[in-house]
Amino acid sequence: MSKVKRQNQRETKKSLRKELLLQGNEAVAEGALQAGCRFFAGYPITPATEISEVLSVRLPQVDGTFIQMEDEIASLGAVIGASLAGVKSMTATSGPGFSLMQENLGLAIIAEVPCVIVNVMRGGPSTGLPTFPAQGDVMQARWGTHGDHPVIVLSASTVRECYDMTIRAFNLSEKFRTPVILLIDEVVGHMREKMALDNEKEIEIFNRVKPTMPPEWYIPYEDTPSGVSPMANFGEGYRYHVTGLTHDVRGFPTSRPDEIGPFISRLHRKISFHFAEIQMADYFQTEDAEITIIAYGCVARSAKRAVIEAREKGLKVGLLKLSTLWPFMRTAVEKVLQTSKVLIVPEMNMGQISREVKRVNRGVARVVTLNKVDGTIITPMEIMNRIQEVIS
């Protein structure tokens, strides 16, 4: 227990600025502002609307811009445009809107434009369950846009994490020149918790690296050791071409295999070389756990409760909470596999992350799923029951 880094311990260590009672969605908005987001374009949708509403009030106060667009396709288009003009940008939506964003998401990936997309997940498919939570968009976040592409997807299970993960999403997007998706769910988005805002100076903020060479030497999509090239903002003297077509290092469309191959490889490499920086998970009571629950989002809250109850009964149960969903954190699963004989993966879908767990597990431990798709959350009791089943 002593080794476990508890969320609230970390908070008290830092100098507190003020304590707020915030909703997850409001914390996302505050986190965005803290990260330096100054442009938001969105289209109203339950259960994400509060993010728009808060930012429509807050952004103009800090010389930022809020615009309600005609749909989600337009929203992400505007966000990408604003980012190209040098302003950190974000949109927020839920399932139906996230589906509409997929084509422009691919453009942001191929053109390497930093931006943040928040999806407050609700029940699907289609209009589904507008006011009920779900975790059905995990695979869509990974593979929703066409073509072979890398993607960064984060998750949050507390109000405080909504704030932190939004900042992290901006930092990663700026650092790796890629869109970052934050997946939360209706429960986390709408729940209220007390949250302390840190001293602003202690929060690490990353801004995109800009070119320093004279414009005539600038190669916008140059291959660098890290895989990320400096990014010039429109209107700063570096006139270059940005396109959704597969392009050469100058940004011009190409159909040469010797240019296409290295380009697509670099897109993947700039993420895969930096797993250590991108991937993040919390380990709760896993050191000696024989059974580890792997969870994320609102389900991780129930899972934590179940772990505490199981420990009280003397059962060696731990929780691996995934904060980075994609790229899937193989090393975290491998770590808990050192002690665990059983992995339980509760999810509010038919088994999206559990497939990844099984893939990494390769038959080492028993992987038990717990899937719920009826619009209600998975309770600690249900997880506890699954633990009991496993033991007997």
Place this chain on the structure above:
Amino acid sequence: MAEVTKLIHKYLRHDKKFPNVWCPGCGIGIMLGALIRAIDRSGYEKDDIVLVSGIGCSGRLPVYVDFNTLHTTHGRAITFATGIKLAKPSLKVIVIMGDGDAVAIGGNHFIHAARRNIDMTALILNNNIYGMTGGQNSPTTPYGMRSTTTIYSNIEQSFNISELAVTAGAAFVGRGTVYHARLLDSLMEKAFLKQGFSVVEIISHCHTQYGRQNRLGTAVEMMEQQRDQAVTVEKAERMKPEELKDKIVIGVLVDKELPVYQDEYERIRERAKEVMGR
């Protein structure tokens, strides 16, 4: 000639591999010429211009010119342009779209940008067909004409792009044809200097797709048809609707002063700060 050479050197990208993707004789080249001349005359710096395009033959234009250029997704160019303009209002944002791009897949974005009166210029190359994908029906293919998806005859009524822009609230709307290149120069220059949402519809020919399927002749013959069909706005005012049926009305259709989005938003910022200060 010397003037042309100067413009070519100043505005075309020399590190870009020419020749271009367009069919010989295509009207898009004339639009490109007009665009460069108009920009040169309107006095903007190259660094301050952002050219945004959608997908289609016309969407390929920005890659050849030395501005900040962005080639987006089909129909969505205006949405990206909106973000750019609002994020950095000092930039002059010009959007280039095809007819399918602007009023089929992107029709909603087009009317909403006009309604908001965001300060940008939309140049729409209307060739009555989907050129890039090989000649399918477009929302501006006239009734009764042929395309690869309406080989029996097009039974749909076509959109009048400029009238749509006027109705949606654009501050400036002009129409020209690639036959009337000088008129295009001046329409574009006016549009570039206009504060608010300005539209120039450029009637062009796609002789390889639309022309061939409808036996309209060569590129030159199709341009002669543009000449014969064109009537100026002034003349059209004195004509009856029946007389105007197959005509192309060219010139400035609308030029009015309307509140510009960015200026309005500046007021919102002031208001928001007041509220915060309380």
